[in-house]
Amino acid sequence: MAKANPARSCPVAAFQKMISGKYKLRIVWDLKDGPRRYGEIRSGLLRGANGSAEITPRVLSRELKALTASGLIARKDFGEVPPKVEYRLTRKGKSLVPVVAAIREWGERNLGEPAALADAAE
Amino acid sequence: MAKANPARSCPVAAFQKMISGKYKLRIVWDLKDGPRRYGEIRSGLLRGANGSAEITPRVLSRELKALTASGLIARKDFGEVPPKVEYRLTRKGKSLVPVVAAIREWGERNLGEPAALADAAE
DNA sequence: CAGCATCCTGCGTGATACTG
DNA sequence: CAGTATCACGCAGGATGCTG
DSSP, X not given: OOSOOXXXXXXXXXXXXXXXXXXXXXXXXXXXXXXXXXXXXXXXXXXXXXXXXXXXXXXXXXXXXXXXXXXXXXXXXXXXXXXXXXXXXXXXXXXXXXXXXHHHHHHHHHTSSOOTTXXXXX | OOSOOHHHHOHHHHHHHHTOSSSHHHHHHHHTTSOEEHHHHHHHOBTTTTTOSBOOHHHHHHHHHXXXXXXXXXXXXXXXXXXXXXXXXXXXXXXXXXXXXHHHHHHHHHTSSOOTTSOSOO
């Protein structure tokens, strides 16, 4: 056992590392409906949750590259001018969608409403 | 609509924020089998994935407090001396376990083995 | 045993400006 | 349009030492 595969000893840590960052999961989620262009992704990824400021290109670029490197998304560059690039989920990325869905579901259920008032001793 | 609940607009972001940090999910996972003492959690949370260094008390303490504040775990302090404290999942925390399980499963399946050699164009 | 106090460092995130 | 370059900063995370 050369290096004791970290993913085996702790898949959660590996997962967290892979989707670290504030936008990776959101990007994956956005891409679940089909390919999207750089600008579209950017417009969809508004900060503040209410939708005001946009993510900076530097950050988006990094996230996109990281996701590509992870094999979750694929980059498709059309010709040259004017620049047009599409990103889409790979098979691996698609397999992640249900997981994200589970996360979203849990979040909606447990983070949307406080309701946690009667669990003092539970 | 005072502040446009972030969890509704983006549960994923809220989730990520709640379990931000390298150990929170692992702690939740460790606690799924029942209450555990501070030291037990600490011993179980080894760094490097192979199991060498331990998490520092400062960090563990912070994670534990954050999880408690989030309502995912509960702290039970037995008497005074010698100090004995147990942590256990709350109802909310337990509801998170399946999600973590899904994450683990995905991680084991997709991060354990490379296998991503034939997905150049997929 | 179960923490807290202090210091330090790298990195993730953001602002701003520029380019093919 | 789809990025890259540079600068700056806050904060997670770690090292050490001390305490009730």
